[in-house]
Amino acid sequence: MTKNQYVVFSLGEEEYGINILAVSEINRLKEIEITKVPKAPEYIEGIINLRGDVVPVVNLRKKFNIGMKDLDKETRIIVVKINFQNVGILVDKVGHVAVFEEHELSAPPEEIVIDSNYIAGVGKKDEGMVFLLDIDKVLGGKIS
Amino acid sequence: MRSKKRLNLMTKLMACFLILIILPVSVVGVYSYENAKNALKTEAEKTLNMQLNGIVNNIELQMEKVEELGSVLSKLPDVIKYSNEIESGNVTQETLRLTEEILKRFQKSISKIGEDIFIANKEGVVILDASNGLGTGVDLYKRQYFKESISGKNHWSEVIFSKQSNKPVTVYSLPLKASNGDIVGVIGIVIKFENIAKFVKNVKVGDTGYAYMINKEGVTIQHPNNEKILEENLLQTDNKDLKEQVKNMIKGEKGHGFYTYEGIYKLNMYGPVGNYWAVAVNIPVKDYMKAAVDIRNKTLIISIAGILLGILAAYFISKQITMPIKDLMKLMGKAEKGDLTVEANIKNKDEIGDLANSFNNMIKGQKNAITKVFETARQLDNSSQQTSSVSEEMASSAQNQSELLQELTNTMNEMSRSIGEVAQSATEMAHNSGDINNSIKDLEKAINEVSKSTEDTTGNIVDITGAIKQMNTSIETVAHSSNNASVEAVKTVEIAEKGKKAVTNTINEMDKINEGMKNLTEVIKGLGGAAVQIGDIVEVIDDIAEQTNLLSLNASIEAARAGEHGKGFAVVAGAIGALAEKSSEATKDIAFLIRKIQQQVDNAVNTTNEGAKQVDNGVNLVKNTGKALDEIFQAINITTNLIQEIASSTEEQTTASKLIMEAIEKINDLSIQVSAAIQQQIASIGTVALNVERLNDLSQEVASAAEQQAAASQELLATTESINEMTKEVSAGSEETAATAEDLASQSNNLIEVVGKFKIE
Numbered sequence: 001m002t003k004n005q006y007v008v009f010s011l012g013e014e015e016y017g018i019n020i021l022a023v024s025e026i027n028r029l030k031e032i033e034i035t036k037v038p039k040a041p042e043y044i045e046g047i048i049n050l051r052g053d054v055v056p057v058v059n060l061r062k063k064f065n066i067g068m069k070d071l072d073k074e075t076r077i078i079v080v081k082i083n084f085q086n087v088g089i090l091v092d093k094v095g096h097v098a099v100f101e102e103h104e105l106s107a108p109p110e111e112i113v114i115d116s117n118y119i120a121g122v123g124k125k126d127e128g129m130v131f132l133l134d135i136d137k138v139l140g141g142k143i144s
Numbered sequence: 145m146r147s148k149k150r151l152n153l154m155t156k157l158m159a160c161f162l163i164l165i166i167l168p169v170s171v172v173g174v175y176s177y178e179n180a181k182n183a184l185k186t187e188a189e190k191t192l193n194m195q196l197n198g199i200v201n202n203i204e205l206q207m208e209k210v211e212e213l214g215s216v217l218s219k220l221p222d223v224i225k226y227s228n229e230i231e232s233g234n235v236t237q238e239t240l241r242l243t244e245e246i247l248k249r250f251q252k253s254i255s256k257i258g259e260d261i262f263i264a265n266k267e268g269v270v271i272l273d274a275s276n277g278l279g280t281g282v283d284l285y286k287r288q289y290f291k292e293s294i295s296g297k298n299h300w301s302e303v304i305f306s307k308q309s310n311k312p313v314t315v316y317s318l319p320l321k322a323s324n325g326d327i328v329g330v331i332g333i334v335i336k337f338e339n340i341a342k343f344v345k346n347v348k349v350g351d352t353g354y355a356y357m358i359n360k361e362g363v364t365i366q367h368p369n370n371e372k373i374l375e376e377n378l379l380q381t382d383n384k385d386l387k388e389q390v391k392n393m394i395k396g397e398k399g400h401g402f403y404t405y406e407g408i409y410k411l412n413m414y415g416p417v418g419n420y421w422a423v424a425v426n427i428p429v430k431d432y433m434k435a436a437v438d439i440r441n442k443t444l445i446i447s448i449a450g451i452l453l454g455i456l457a458a459y460f461i462s463k464q465i466t467m468p469i470k471d472l473m474k475l476m477g478k479a480e481k482g483d484l485t486v487e488a489n490i491k492n493k494d495e496i497g498d499l500a501n502s503f504n505n506m507i508k509g510q511k512n513a514i515t516k517v518f519e520t521a522r523q524l525d526n527s528s529q530q531t532s533s534v535s536e537e538m539a540s541s542a543q544n545q546s547e548l549l550q551e552l553t554n555t556m557n558e559m560s561r562s563i564g565e566v567a568q569s570a571t572e573m574a575h576n577s578g579d580i581n582n583s584i585k586d587l588e589k590a591i592n593e594v595s596k597s598t599e600d601t602t603g604n605i606v607d608i609t610g611a612i613k614q615m616n617t618s619i620e621t622v623a624h625s626s627n628n629a630s631v632e633a634v635k636t637v638e639i640a641e642k643g644k645k646a647v648t649n650t651i652n653e654m655d656k657i658n659e660g661m662k663n664l665t666e667v668i669k670g671l672g673g674a675a676v677q678i679g680d681i682v683e684v685i686d687d688i689a690e691q692t693n694l695l696s697l698n699a700s701i702e703a704a705r706a707g708e709h710g711k712g713f714a715v716v717a718g719a720i721g722a723l724a725e726k727s728s729e730a731t732k733d734i735a736f737l738i739r740k741i742q743q744q745v746d747n748a749v750n751t752t753n754e755g756a757k758q759v760d761n762g763v764n765l766v767k768n769t770g771k772a773l774d775e776i777f778q779a780i781n782i783t784t785n786l787i788q789e790i791a792s793s794t795e796e797q798t799t800a801s802k803l804i805m806e807a808i809e810k811i812n813d814l815s816i817q818v819s820a821a822i823q824q825q826i827a828s829i830g831t832v833a834l835n836v837e838r839l840n841d842l843s844q845e846v847a848s849a850a851e852q853q854a855a856a857s858q859e860l861l862a863t864t865e866s867i868n869e870m871t872k873e874v875s876a877g878s879e880e881t882a883a884t885a886e887d888l889a890s891q892s893n894n895l896i897e898v899v900g901k902f903k904i905e
Binding site: 005007020021023024025026027028030073076094096097 | 687690691694697698700701704705721
């Protein structure tokens, strides 16, 4: 059951999903201040203090190269656990936790703008399609 | 014009006459011709009929006589005896002789008409006759009459040529009967046809009418033209009409008709006579129509004569009328040119004569008038000449006088130079009087001007009077309308005051509104503030909802992580998420509503602000109105005052104009008086002139008075002077007279010239 639960968030018009087991928690920006890190890669937004823990925040938009958007009160930070490390990703909106049945999942099509490595599959819901991300691949390797 | 008149009148008259003559004459002629024709035809027919009947009667009479004779003869006892003997075949000599005697006797008795009497036996042979046996032995068997009589009939034969005399005869045959009634023979009485024919022959109808007879073959048996007898067969004629009638005659019909025979148109009447004959009597139509033709010819002659007479009459009458008219026109022409000696010599005793007389009278009258004028002109000429000569004499005598006086004066001058001085001063006075004369003339002129200007003034006065009357009427109109205006003004004042009150009320109301508006704005603003507060609260709620949502998400994550154990927790997390969503929705709605309210509040505030502005505007307008009304009020007051002033001044004007009218009337009177005075003056200018003369005399008297101081010579000088003066007067008078005479002469010359154009003798 937990295998098919995804946290659905949006970047622009598209919806993406991350496996719920990968997600630690979701926070909003109101109480959190992102501290800029000089000389950090561009897609690194900054770092935050999460109950004493220093967590880097990745701007997924920059990572995916899909244009910039201002931060508003909808913006969320999804804290994910990769290699026993917490990384936060900045997203426009967090929707809900979605449960996909088997028949609602499929392989990603070949023609996609973003590197297909990132996308593990596509989930189909009545409201639309959700790109299911392999978060390891998205954030893997480049974080130090 | 001349020939036209003649032709017209003549033609008219001629036409009239012609119609008057031709019409009745021709009508009468035609009528009488027709009547005559018919009457004559009837007459002719009657005559023919009579003749025809006469002929027939005569012939038949003749025939009857012969028949009687025959009958008597046949019944004679001797004859019967003879016939008995013939029957028995034994005729005695005695009987024969006796019978012959009888025959002879009878023959003698009819010797004029009869040729022979014979007896023939049954075989047709003549056995006895009255001409001593001349005819005996003749075979008559084939003869028609024999055949008839031998069968017992009395019969008149056809016309035949007698063998004895070779003349035409007709035989009357009758059966000779014995006493037993048997027919033994035939008695024949030979009648000379001429005895019958004579009745036809002797007939004469009209001038060339005759009778003729034809037999059953159509052969002419009697005709005035002997050559035709037994030669001409009328049936053979080509003439249809004749042939027709001949056929009828042969048939034994009686009738009449017309035909042309040998070129003569005839009326023919015919009838049968005897067994075999027909008699016809005819008369050439021309014969009996002679009378009608006569009438026709006479009528024609009369009408032609009448026409000619008519033409002549017309000609003469018209001539009679037009000739004097032409004469008169000629004379009128002459008179027109001035010859008044013309006289019309027309002796007609009709309207033309009257016209001529009137013309003559007119000319005479004119001649007399012109003669009188001529005489008067001549007299005028004479008298003007006389006047001329008289004035010349006057002038010359005056001249003489003057000369004499001059001598006297010269001698006088020596005597008193002082007289001369006085005379000089008198002359001066004379000059002065001359000046006075001039000034009199000037005065005359001035008086004329005054007269003229008086007239002008009168005219002007009339104009002024008219104008003043107009002015009066207009003043009255003004007074009237100013009264009206005053009344209206009062009304307007009342209305203005009402208006003022209304304005004040309006302003008060508007202030109240303003107050109300302000209050309203405050209230609304309060609303706005409340809404903002609500908004703040809603934000908090929203925040809470967000956090809740996040919480639910995190909870579901933890639940997922917990796996099986976290299922319950996952449900709870889901419920919390749902709740958070609802809150979020609710807050969104509230936020939306709050925004709406805020918008409305803003609108309301704006509106009230606008309203406040409007109210201000309104207040301003009303205030302006109030001001305007005040101004109106003032203006009305002023106007009312003005009107009253006008009213009072019109009264003054009316009185003033009345005064003016009176003054003008006075002026009018005055000018009339002036006019009258002027007239008097003009009249008296002459008197003045005389008076000037008198003044002159007076100056003379003055001079003479000065002279009187000196001596009798001064008196004389004065007298001389006066004589001189008189001479001058005479001279002047004679000059005037001469001038008048000249004028007169020229006038009389003109007159004589004019009159001279007329010839009066």
